[in-house]
Amino acid sequence: MESIPDGDAVLMAPRGGGAAQYVVTWPGRDTPRAAAEVAATLGARLTLVTDDPETAREFAAGQGLVSLSTLALMTADPADLPQVPQLPEGADLTLEEFPDCSVVEISAFGSPVARGRIAQGEGFAVFGGIDIRLADPDHTMETAVLAALAAEAAVRDLPLILMPALPKSGFWYARQGWSAAAEVLTFMRARDT
Secondary structure: OEEEEEOOEEEEEOOOOOOOEEEEEOOOOOHHHHHHHHHOOOOOEEEEEEOOHHHHHHHHHHOOEEEEEEEEEEEEOHHHOOOOOOOOOOEEEEEEEOOOOEEEEEEEOOEEEEEEEEEEOOOOEEEEEEEEOOOOOOOHHHHHHHHHHHHHHHHOOOOOEEEEEOHHHHHHHHHOOOEEEEEEEEEEEHHHO
16 A cells, blocks of 8 residues: 555555545545545545544535445553553564564464554554454453554654544543544445445
8 A cells, every 4th residue: 555645635545556545634625626536436435534523424425425434543642551561371472563564463372363553654653453363352462462552652752643443442442541533434435335
């Protein structure tokens, strides 16, 4: 996936071709242009980051777009989060560096059971790709992954962490030191459904 600034929007396109996704704030100067591009392009997506989801949804509907997903954009300061992962017995934690991100992985008895990614921007980190592969009713694995990622953000001296999350998880994240900053609304053309 490649990300290209496009006015006050970011155009994200798969390497090698494919439908693009515009990510823009609502309201934003380039939001109408990005929405028009999405409305005219098969498979394209428009993602609006907003603290006014009702008006953003009305705008998208007026452009012939329908809702595809809703996420909460969570924020935190690494200093407000646990940074020492509490691993279950028999579990190991590794950090692997890649050109565009780092991946934390927890393995238990030689098999991967949880992972998460951290990407760095200018003065902030983005957590994503949180993948828990075993039942985790008490959030032990998720808490350990987030602690390891928070420690990595602290080592990099990044004062702000952003993370998309399911809205229903917002209360759990709030108890862990996170705050909901905005909603992340993704839309597609109505005629593509």
